[in-house]
Every structure is written in structure tokens, then in C-alpha cells.
Amino acid sequence: MTEHGKPVVPTNAALDEWQPLRGLTRARIGLGRSGNAQRTTDVLAFQAAHAQARDAVHAPLDVQGMERQLHGAPCLHVQSRAADRATYLRRPDLGRRLCEDSLHMLRKEEWDVVFVAADGLSSIATQTNAIPFFQAMQPLLRGWRIAPLVIATQSRVAIGDEIAQAMGARLVVMMIGERPGLSVADSLGIYLTYAPYVGCPDSLRNCLSNIHAHGMTIPVGASKLAWLMQEAERLGLTGVGLKDAAPDKVLGKNTLSLHDKDTDA
Amino acid sequence: MGYRHRLGGESYHFPDLKTLLAVASSTRSGDQLAGLAAQSDAQRMAARYALADVPLRSFVQTALVPYEEDEVTRLIVDTHDANAFSPIAHMTVGEFRDWLLSHEADTVSLARIAPGITPEMAAAVSKLMRNQDMMSVARKIQVITKFRNTIGLPGCLSSRLQPNHPTDDLKGIAASTLDGLLYGMGDAVIGINPATDSVANGLALLDMLDQARQLYDIPTQTCVLTHVTNTLEIMNRGGAVDLVFQSVAGTQKANEGFGVSLAILREAHEAALALGRGTVGQNVMYFETGQGAALSAGAHHGIDQQTVEARAYAVARAFDPLLVNTVVGFIGPEYLYDGKQVIRAGLEDHFCAKLMGVPMGCDACYTNHAEVDQDDMDNLMTLLGVAGITFLIGVPGADDIMLNYQSLSFHDILTLRHMLGARPAPEFAAWLERMGLYDPLANQMRPLALEQTPLARLIGAA
Incomplete structure (x- = not known):
């Protein structure tokens, strides 16, 4: 009956005329009203979706399940300094740093790139999309020295900087769960950073966001990222400098605005 | 030196104005994250007592971020209007609160002092004010701006129609725009947050919006x-x-984090003025702000998040904006933890901006990792409506499918307009009436079927 709490069947026959328009957007258009207010069905659908989104924020990442998706390819599991979800939500600073045990576990070698799959604010996004995205990148990166995948929990974007530094990787690709919305709880964000270091500003990153079944698809995202990675290697940088060199079609949103604040998930 | 106050047999000391302001602030997670919040409720009250005795002149004499280091400080200091300030120059912060609430402080006198009020003064006095104080003072203030219509008139509540789409699909955006227009939304602006932030994409979206606007005039x-x-x-x-x-x-430094400076804003302001596209006025700028932005950029200089937020209104004020809004609940629970904090922050932002003469609206919103829900948004929008908010943001069904957060629905804003007897901007209301969508006598939007309105052609045109 409902998908993420969004009504599939209109509540009123008179609203059927909106049905063709609903094919154009997943936005909650043509809801109809009682007086000025939303109808009961729509109010309940909204609240149900909100409940599901909140559950997506709080569900833990199934690390073993992700390892199984890798079919034996090497991977590492690290944790941030945020001990639990409640701390994670209030203390983004702790989510940006590796806990001591994890830091000691990482060995320094020479890699062109390390991919990190982090829970961020939606473990469901990471669970669903991160490994397929990682696998989609493999054929596009022939000749690259790719480090074992790192799975990071209670983590935010910047934890990738410390991981890359510790492992000796020149580029880090952070694949992280974006904050769930009502319609989409499984959206993945990708952040690319050249020569990352602890304390590296977000303006030195490039971002692809909204990677999910109804947004940017994995093959499209993967080919955009491959282009960005090749250019990052050629120019020796990421961030605004790379953005300026990019053809428009390749670009994700990488200039900061208030609306980007918590894509730093 | 610093500031002292005795409370309950204990003596509290605050080394500087910055610390005093931070400790006097009502509880919020962002100040706790920054290590600036009061250590106890009693300490907070001691700070408020001490703050009440601080002369307003202190804020003119004390730069919270050094003048040499920060162009926002230089802007605040260099553009301070001493004449406008003179009627309140002798007051302490506590006396200023009482005066603001007095009947003498009417619309005219509040407009007169606005250029004399610095962000720090506005923030300071708000820390001594309860929610109702901020509402009743803000309600007396009129900030009127114009482009193709008139925003901020008494009895009006405008709205931004926000038809975002995760892939910037033009027809999808047109469908959401159509939906909003049928609810009388969009008099403040029809404004899209693009999923892809590029010149080509921006051109395509603007072209579509402009054609739709011209198609229906x-x-x-x-x-x-x-x-x-x-x-x-x-x-x-x-x-x-x-x-x-x-x-x-x-x-x-926080603006550098956004990749902007006053110089680049000036250049853009002049370029937009040169286009001369406004018909009833030439307020051509639109700014968004929000508590926590400076801290999240590591650029708050030890200032509490509400005070440093108010400094953003000095930036906005310098460019005669048509619209400014705080995106109050967007930033997440590490800055504003729950409904109580979001509501208080929304009222603070609106009050401080209006006191400074800035046309403040609000994106009353929240994210799914904060302890906030739609009941909190009902409370916030109603309080802001009573306080005379310039505009609110509406998205279809309160669900922004691109930015993944919840704002107000078109229904919510319609409900609020009805409860408050507030109308859209007059030029826009007249247009809605011409289109057969609006009954001005009842101040109601007519619930029309799509086939009953020519606006449906908007989709085909996209």
C-alpha cells in the first residue's frame, strides 16, 4: 500500500488527474486537502515515513553482511572515537577521528587510492550501495593500486583523511550514508579528496550526492567519479580547483552552502 | 577586569564580553559542542544579571573578532550609524529590553534605530528576552522590500515555493511548482536548490522558471x-x-568556508542591479543563514552560535536584500538538539534580524536525526506567524526529496495564513485572484481541479 509511507493510490478519485504528474517526481504533489489541512491518509503516511527514517538513522551497520558482499576481497573494519550512536549524533568531532585501536591496526603502504564505506547517517544507504559502487569502480581503475576496502562505523566524512594518511593512500574516496529523507532512506554520498590530511577543509573535496535507485545511478556515479579521479591525479588536487576545470555534466555539488552542512554526515 | 555577579551566595566571574554572552545564552547543543555553554543554570542566570548591566556602548567599543582580522567586524564598525544609535546610547542591555517592549518603541522609532543596532547588541538583548518578548517586539517592526512585488507589508505572510528535485528534472520541478501555485505559494520567490551546482544547470533551471513566470505573467x-x-x-x-x-x-573565515567575501557579494549585487529586472523595486539579493554555520566551519572565534549568527545579518543588511531566511533546523542535532532549541533559535534569528532592519523569513525545518517533529514545526510556524515573519518556505507535503529534510507543507502555510488572517503579497494576491485561484473576500484558496486552471500548461512548457 505504501512505499516509504508515500501513498501509491490517491485518497480521492478526484485526485487521479495528478497521477501522470506523479511520474515526474517523487515529491508529495497533488495531495488534496480538507479545508486547508492535509487529509488523514497523508498525515499518517508522512508520520510513518518519518518513523522509518528515524529508524534508518539509528540502525547499526551490518559489517559482516558487507564483508559477505565482498566475496572474499580484503577489507578492514575501523571505528571512530564516538562510542555509540547518541555520542555520534552530538559530537561530530569524535566521528571524524579514528579510535586508538583502529589507528594502530592500519599499516602504512603505498596506495593510489583507498575506498572507505562509512555508515554516516544512514547505515541502510551504505549497506545497500557502497559495495556495489566499489565494485563498479574496479573496471574503471585499471592499473590503479587500490587499497583494501575500509569499513568505518560511527563515522563522518573526515575520518577518511586519517585513514588515508595512516595507510599511505594519495586519494581517498569516502562512500557514506547521507541523512535519510522521508522518501529516500538509502542515499549514498561520495567524497573525493586528494592528498588528504587530518584537519583538511571540505573545500578541498569533490562530492557526488544522491546516489540511490531514484537519484544518480551507480554506473553514472561511478563514471563521474572515475573522471574526477583521473583529473585529480593529472592536476594534483581536488576541490574548487578541480570543480573549475570540470565540464558541467561531470560536476556534483561541491561548493558549500548552509544546505550542505550535514552532508558532512 | 571582566564581569561579576553574585547569586545564591556564589560569586561568578566572566573574563570578557564574549564569554558573558555565551554563558547567558539559553541551552543549545552547539554551544555545548564548542565548550562555550553555561556550566549550570545558576551560572547562566548570573551571566544574564551581569549582561543586563552592560552598557550598549560596550558593544560599539568592543570587537568580538579583531577589526584587523575580520572584514565582517570592519563592516559592522565602519557602517555603524551613530545618529541612529543616539536615542538608545545611554541604555544598558536590560534597559534596552524594557524600552523595546514599551509602547514608545513603535514601528517608526524601531525603524529609526535599526541602523544603529549592531548584531552583538541585538543578540545580547535577545538573551534577556523570553520567546514572547522577541515575538511582540518583532511584530512591531516593518521591513518592506520590493522586486516584482512588495514583501513585508502588515497583514501579509509571503512564502518561498521550493520545488526541488533530486536530479533537477525540469518537468518534475514544474509539477511541484504547479502544485505550490495552486496553494498560493511563491510570492516571496520560486526558488530551487539545485542538485548539481553548475553554471549550465543553473542556466537551464532559470530559463525554465523564467519562461513559466512569463507565460502566466x-x-x-x-x-x-x-x-x-x-x-x-x-x-x-x-x-x-x-x-x-x-x-x-x-x-x-566562515564566509571563506562558503567561498565568498564581501567583495564578491558587492560585485554580484552591482551586476544584478545593472540588469534592472525588478518592476516595483530593486532589492536583488537573497541570503540564507543559520545558527551553527560558523562553528561547523571552525570559524566562530569563541563566540556563541547565536551571536555569531546575528553578525551574518550585518553582512546581509549591507546589500539591501529582498529576502533573508534562517534555515533554522537544518544543521542538525549537534547544533540545535530538539524542538525546544529549534523553536527558540528560530524566534531569536527572526527577532535579531528584524531589529537590525533585515527582511527575515524562515525555513522552519528539521532533519531526521534531530529530536524534532511536525508538531514542533506547527508551533514554530505559528509563533513566527504571530511575530510577523516575512516569509516561510513551503515544499510539497513538507518533504524535500532533494535535500532530504522536512520543512513546512503548502497546507501548513495556507492554514497559518487562514488562522492569522494573513494574505500573500498584494500584487501576487491580485494575480491569484485573476487566475481564479483565490477568493479575496474569504482570504481562501479555491480547491480547483487541474482541468479548471490554465496553469496546468506549465508542465508541458517545461
Whole structure:
């Protein structure tokens, strides 16, 4: 009956005329009203979706399940300094740093790139999309020295900087769960950073966001990222400098605005 | 030196004005994250007592971020209007609160002092005010701005129609726009946050919005909320730019984090003025702000998040904006933890901006990782409505499918207009009436079927 709490069947026959328009957007258009207010069905659908989104924020990442998706390819599991979800939500600073045990576990070698799959604010996004995205990148990166995948929990974007530094990787690709919305709880964000270091500003990153079944698809995202990675290697940088060199079609949103604040998930 | 107050047999000391302001602030997670919050409720009250005795002149004499280091400080200091300040120059912060609430402080006198009020003064007095105080003072203030219609008139409540789409699909955006227009939304602006922040994409979206606006001769303005440098390039290429948008914050370093400076804003402001696209006025700028932006950029200079937020209004004020809004609950629970904190922050932002003469609206919103829900948004929008908010943001069904957060629905704003007897901007209301959508006598939007309105052609045109 409902998908993420969004009504599939209109509540009123008179609203059927909106049905063709609903094919154009997943936005909650043509809801109809009682007086000025939303109808009961729509109010309940909204609240149900909100409940599901909140559950997506709080569900833990199934690390073993992700390892199984890798079919034996090497991977590492690290944790941030945020001990639990409640701390994670209030203390983004702790989510940006590796806990001591994890830091000691990482060995320094020479890699062109390390991919990190982090829970961020939606473990469901990471669970669903991160490994397929990682696998989609493999054929596009022939000749690259790719480090074992790192799975990071209670983590935010910047934890990738410390991981890359510790492992000796020149580029880090952070694949992280974006904050769930009502319609989409499984959206993945990708952040690319050249020569990352602890304390590296977000303006030195490039971002692809909204990677999910109804947004940017994995093959499209993967080919955009491959282009960005090749250019990052050629120019020796990421961030605004790379953005300026990019053809428009390749670009994700990488200039900061208030609306980007918590894509730093 | 510093500030002292005895309370309950204990003596509290605050080494400087910055610390005093921070400790006097009502509880919020962002100040706790920054290590600036009061250690106890009693300490907070001691700070408020001490703050009440601070002369307003202290805020003119004390720069919270050094003048040499920060162009926002220089802007605040260099543009301070001593004449406008003179009627309140002798007051302490506590006396200023009492005066603001007095009947003598009416619409005219509040407008007169606005250029004399610095952000720090506004923030300071708000810390001594309860929610109702901030509402009743803000309600007396009128800030009227114009482009293709008139925003901020008494008895009006405008709205931004926000038809975002995760892939910037033009027809999808047109469908959400149509939906909003049928609810009487969009008199403040029809404004898209683009999923892809690029010049080509911005041009395409602006072109679509401008064609739709011209097709129906809608007396409103459109905007793609892309970075100011993109908008400059779009203007260079002849794009249909009504308003220049930019997120701004309260310190130079925080603005650098957004990739902007006062110089680039000035350049964009002049370029937009040169286009001369406004019909009833030439307020061409649109800014967004929000508590926590400076801290999240590591650029708050030890200032509490509400005070540094108010400094962003000094940036906005310098460019005669048509619209400014705080994106109050967007930033997440590490800055504003729950409904109580979000509501208080929304009222603070609105009050401080209006006191400074800035046309403040609000994106009453929240994210799914905060302890906030739609009941909190009902409370916030109603309080802001009573306080005379300039505009609110509406998205279909309160669900923004691109930015993944919840704002107000078109229904919510319609409900609020009805409860308060508030109307859309007059030019826009007249247009809605011409289109057969609005009954001005009842102040009601008519619930029309799509086939009953020519606006449905908007989809085909996209």
C-alpha cells in the first residue's frame, strides 16, 4: 500500500488527474486537502515515513553482511572515537577521528587510492550501495593500486583523511550514508579528496550526492567519479580547483552552502 | 577586569564580553559542542544579571573578532550609524529590553534605530528576552522590500515555493511548482536548490522558471540557489537572474568556508542591479543563514552560535536584500538538539534580524536525526506567524526529496495564513485572484481541479 509511507493510490478519485504528474517526481504533489489541512491518509503516511527514517538513522551497520558482499576481497573494519550512536549524533568531532585501536591496526603502504564505506547517517544507504559502487569502480581503475576496502562505523566524512594518511593512500574516496529523507532512506554520498590530511577543509573535496535507485545511478556515479579521479591525479588536487576545470555534466555539488552542512554526515 | 555577579551566595566571574554572552545564552547543543555553554543554570542566570548591566556602548567599543582580522567586524564598525544609535546610547542591555517592549518603541522609532543596532547588541538583548518578548517586539517592526512585488507589508505572510528535485528534472520541478501555485505559494520567490551546482544547470533551471513566470505573467521572482560565483557567470552569459543567492555567515573565515567575501557579494549585487529586472523595486539579493554555520566551519572565534549568527545579518543588511531566511533546523542535532532549541533559535534569528532592519523569513525545518517533529514545526510556524515573519518556505507535503529534510507543507502555510488572517503579497494576491485561484473576500484558496486552471500548461512548457 505504501512505499516509504508515500501513498501509491490517491485518497480521492478526484485526485487521479495528478497521477501522470506523479511520474515526474517523487515529491508529495497533488495531495488534496480538507479545508486547508492535509487529509488523514497523508498525515499518517508522512508520520510513518518519518518513523522509518528515524529508524534508518539509528540502525547499526551490518559489517559482516558487507564483508559477505565482498566475496572474499580484503577489507578492514575501523571505528571512530564516538562510542555509540547518541555520542555520534552530538559530537561530530569524535566521528571524524579514528579510535586508538583502529589507528594502530592500519599499516602504512603505498596506495593510489583507498575506498572507505562509512555508515554516516544512514547505515541502510551504505549497506545497500557502497559495495556495489566499489565494485563498479574496479573496471574503471585499471592499473590503479587500490587499497583494501575500509569499513568505518560511527563515522563522518573526515575520518577518511586519517585513514588515508595512516595507510599511505594519495586519494581517498569516502562512500557514506547521507541523512535519510522521508522518501529516500538509502542515499549514498561520495567524497573525493586528494592528498588528504587530518584537519583538511571540505573545500578541498569533490562530492557526488544522491546516489540511490531514484537519484544518480551507480554506473553514472561511478563514471563521474572515475573522471574526477583521473583529473585529480593529472592536476594534483581536488576541490574548487578541480570543480573549475570540470565540464558541467561531470560536476556534483561541491561548493558549500548552509544546505550542505550535514552532508558532512 | 571582566564581569561579576553574585547569586545564591556564589560569586561568578566572566573574563570578557564574549564569554558573558555565551554563558547567558539559553541551552543549545552547539554551544555545548564548542565548550562555550553555561556550566549550570545558576551560572547562566548570573551571566544574564551581569549582561543586563552592560552598557550598549560596550558593544560599539568592543570587537568580538579583531577589526584587523575580520572584514565582517570592519563592516559592522565602519557602517555603524551613530545618529541612529543616539536615542538608545545611554541604555544598558536590560534597559534596552524594557524600552523595546514599551509602547514608545513603535514601528517608526524601531525603524529609526535599526541602523544603529549592531548584531552583538541585538543578540545580547535577545538573551534577556523570553520567546514572547522577541515575538511582540518583532511584530512591531516593518521591513518592506520590493522586486516584482512588495514583501513585508502588515497583514501579509509571503512564502518561498521550493520545488526541488533530486536530479533537477525540469518537468518534475514544474509539477511541484504547479502544485505550490495552486496553494498560493511563491510570492516571496520560486526558488530551487539545485542538485548539481553548475553554471549550465543553473542556466537551464532559470530559463525554465523564467519562461513559466512569463507565460502566466506571475508577479514574483525566481531564483536558483547556486553559488554566487556561478550566478555571476550565469549573468555574464545572459541568464534570467532575478535574485542573487548566497549562504552567508558571521565571520570572514566562515564566509571563506562558503567561498565568498564581501567583495564578491558587492560585485554580484552591482551586476544584478545593472540588469534592472525588478518592476516595483530593486532589492536583488537573497541570503540564507543559520545558527551553527560558523562553528561547523571552525570559524566562530569563541563566540556563541547565536551571536555569531546575528553578525551574518550585518553582512546581509549591507546589500539591501529582498529576502533573508534562517534555515533554522537544518544543521542538525549537534547544533540545535530538539524542538525546544529549534523553536527558540528560530524566534531569536527572526527577532535579531528584524531589529537590525533585515527582511527575515524562515525555513522552519528539521532533519531526521534531530529530536524534532511536525508538531514542533506547527508551533514554530505559528509563533513566527504571530511575530510577523516575512516569509516561510513551503515544499510539497513538507518533504524535500532533494535535500532530504522536512520543512513546512503548502497546507501548513495556507492554514497559518487562514488562522492569522494573513494574505500573500498584494500584487501576487491580485494575480491569484485573476487566475481564479483565490477568493479575496474569504482570504481562501479555491480547491480547483487541474482541468479548471490554465496553469496546468506549465508542465508541458517545461
